[in-house]
Amino acid sequence: MPTTATDVQNVRTQQRRRRPSSARRDEDAPIIPILARKVREVEAKAQRGKLGPTNRVKFQVIAFLVREERARVKADTEITDAVRAELLKRLDGVATILAKTAARDTSLIQLLEVDQATSPVAKRMRRDWLLESGAELPPDELIITDVAPAVAPVVPAALAERQVVPPQVEARRDANPFLAPDLELRAPVSSARRRLDGWELMGPLYKAFETGAGGGSATMELPPVPEFDRLSPKGLEVMPHQSRFLEAVRAGHRSFLLADEPGLGKTAESVLAASVADAYPLLAVVPNVVKMNWAREVERWTPQRRATVIHGDGDAIDAFADIFIVNYEVLDRHLSWLGSIGLKGMVVDEAHFIKNLTSQRSQNVLALAARIREQVRNPLLLALTGTPLINDVEDFDAIWRFLGWTNGEKPGPLLMERLDATGLTPADKSFYPEAREAVISMGIVRRRKTDVAKDLPDKLIADLPVELDDDYGRSIRQAERELGARLAEKYRRIVESRSHRALEPGEIDEDIVRLVAHGELEDAKAAPAGSENVFTMVRRIGQAKALLAADYAVQLQRSVGKVVFFAKHIDVMDAAEAHFAAAGLRTVSLRGDQTAQARQQAVDAFNNDPAVAVAVCSLTAAGVGVNMQASSNVVLSELSWTAAEQTQAIDRVHRIGQDEPVTAWRIIAAHTIDTKIAELIDSKQGLAARALDGEAVDPQSSDSVQMSALMHLLRQALGA
Known part of the structure; x- marks a missing residue:
């Protein structure tokens, strides 16, 4: 223009x-x-x-x-x-x-x-x-004329040959070959000139945030907490700060930069926002480490909706699902069909991953978002990140483009309208606080733990299931199946040797299950190095999770500051420290072979030196006698065999003097014995609480986690 x-x-x-x-x-x-x-x-x-x-x-x-x-x-x-x-x-x-x-x-x-x-x-x-x-x-x-932006294809030529169409997607298209037209797209767009059309505005907008013009929290005005919780499924409860966000969605707002700190429930808010906005089908583009957690959160918060996780070429997806979950690494193979099935919403988790506009993953995300806006007049677009700015205020650029607030060269029509309404130009000093508020009103929501502390429990354990979908992960699952088969074979031999009573079809003799598990556990304790047993299996799982857990800790640190990272084995600690160093994070280490003086120096550096970002701690050596209140976030990369060991580790930061609610992020390998171990640890904590409260204790409560895990593997192998 x-x-x-x-x-x-x-x-x-x-x-x-x-x-x-x-x-x-x-x-x-x-x-x-x-x-x-x-x-x-x-x-x-x-x-x-x-x-x-x-x-x-x-x-x-x-x-x-x-x-x-x-x-x-x-x-x-x-x-x-x-x-x-x-x-x-x-x-x-x-x-x-x-x-x-x-x-x-x-x-x-x-x-x-x-x-x-x-x-x-x-x-x-x-x-x-x-x-x-x-x-x-x-x-x-x-007189400077704007050049009409070229419409980029969803699938660039370089990726055309990589496109896949899962068989289920073909079935969905055959079942409903026509997308319902969105008649609102025909609504006329105002072509009236605005006073700011001739100004270069992107620089001033970035400057407004860089200088913190006007001060105050970067959070749009949200509606009050509703009188009744109309969204939570049975057994769950939406927290007040989440309710206010969802009320904004109910009021018609559809694009958000949700920049809450980790631990405040952004995933649950996004899942419920899709339900409130009826933004189905919905696409969630997420890091691989949280892909399984997304599927679990959909099931928890919107059990009436179906989610499907896209792996590899997507051969096993449910194309009739309401929510498609894909990680950044495989998105490029699925651009074609995702751009044509009529998505009505898109969530980008850890949205700072797209800050580099020259990267292919950023271009993929932006191209899909542009296609959704072409097909739906007011789609639900959510950018989730606790760290929208990593290096520079211009890291906002890609996120604002994804949300449709700008096109990189100038503000979009709605933001331009709000800037124009200020009556100011970048030549006026008072333009900058007004411009910052105009962008915030587009949908920036930023809450910290301290802002909503009354909504949160003082200590929260949040499980993050991760999928070990490489060759190493598959070998672990195969080893589990072989161990289960070995236990089942021992069980059957004992049953066949008995003559006094035959079992009914499908019946399992729990006494024999316990006997077989106990024998396997004793053999494992005495087994030579290199043999496959429950202990070596769990160690291999820890090794497989090491980099996924460390990568999550890096993202967490960039959002909330200092993080305490716990591992059980030295090789996992070493792998994590190497990953942190490659990410430019300074660490201290607490290990069993340190002197008391070296350990205290590491603790003091973590608590007092702002440059120290992560404390990498041994779950056994640093689980007691250490005070690390400078952090309120713990990453448990490996599970312990006892509930007490896990509690002791979390209590390094959850202790008198801690001003913030504490969150422990427990990394769990999905579809492995790791999941059962986490469940058993939680049950042991519950049993302890019931025992202290004087309630009846399950007779099996004396079983160790290892024993219970082996009994679980055996029952699973027997088809129970």
Whole structure:
């Protein structure tokens, strides 16, 4: 859309008021001080590794203006040779900083090409700087026309050959070959000009957040807690802060950056939001480590809905499900059919994963979101992340694009309308707090544990099931089946040797089950190294989970700060520490072979040094006598054999003096004995509580977790 002469006059008037005194002191080249200031801003961002899209455009504009100004100075016959030499020297200084910046990020070099096309954003930036310097520009440089964005295909050519269509999806299409049209898409879109149409706004929007303009929490105004809980299934209860978010969905809001801290129930909120908005079919794009947890949360909170998890080529999916759950790594194979089945909503979990706009996974997510907006006028779009900003405020860029708030170059129609309603421009200092509030009102919700502490239990154990779907994981499940078969064979031999009573079909003799399990447990304790038994199996599960657990701890740390990471075995601790180091996190370690002095130094560093991000602790060596209240989040990468050991580990942070509710994230390998062990640990805790309360105790409560786990494997093998 072109900029009118009236708009340009307003721009020129406002910016002349703001012209710095340095511009008045440089009558021969007033643009140079502006370029010097801008190039320092870009250099500072590059040094911190925060060179986002806006600063890349800024780099390009500085380079073009340096080139133009150098040619002008050389051709100016009205200045002396001494002045010319001084001006060229100053321009060389700007060019030198540009070169050093490009050396840090070589992708900037292509922006220096003479024939590099400039975007409307770059043209506006160049115009605004020249107007700030007092230059009189010809009309053709004042009027800048936006180029209609090219519509990118959902499936790029490079991925076309990788596309798969699961057989069940074909069945769904055959059952309903026509998508119901969304007639609201025909609603006319206003084409009226707005006062801010001629301004470059993305830079000011980022600046408004970078400076925290206006202060206050970045949370939109939410409705009050409803009088009645109309959403929770039987046995569950939505917390007040979750209810307020869901009431906003009920009121018609459909796009959110849900940036609550981990442990506040973002997954449950998203599942219930889809139900409130009737946004089915819904796509959830999630990290692999939480894929199984998503399926479990759908079943818990909306049991009337069906969820299906997409693995590999999706041969086993339920194409008639309401919710499709896919991890980032396999999304590229399923773009074609996901873009054509009529999705009405999309959730992106750990949305900071898409911050790199050049990555294929970011492009996949954005292309699918764009297709959904083409098909549905007001789809449900949720970006979930406790860490929307990792390196720079421009990390917002991809998330805002996903939500449809901006297109990367300028705000979308709704955000532009809210910015225009302020009556201000970026030339006004008061524009920035108003702009920040306008973006927040689009759907940013950020709550911390301390904000909603009264809603939370003082200690929460949150299970995160993970799927071990590689060859190593499959070998573990095969070993479990073989162990179960071995136990079943022993059981059958004993049953066949008895002559006094025959068992009814399907009947299991629990005394023999206990006898076989006890014998296996004793054999395992005495077994030589390298033999396959319940202890080596659980250790292998811990090794298989190590990197998944460490990766989750990295994401958690970026959101909530310090994290305590517990493991049972040294090799798991070593693998986790290597992963943390590769992620740039500083750690301390608490192990059994440390002296008391070394251990205390590690604890003090964790509690007092802001640079220490993670404490990697042995579940047995650091489970007692250690105080780590600097964190309120614990990751249990391996399960203990006793409930007491787990409790002791969590109580390193859950103790007198802790100001925040504590969350323990328990990483559990789905479809393995790990799941049963977690269940047994919880039952032991429940039994202890009942015993202390004077209630009756199950006669089997004296069985160890190992014994109970083996009995479970045997019953499973017998088909019970």
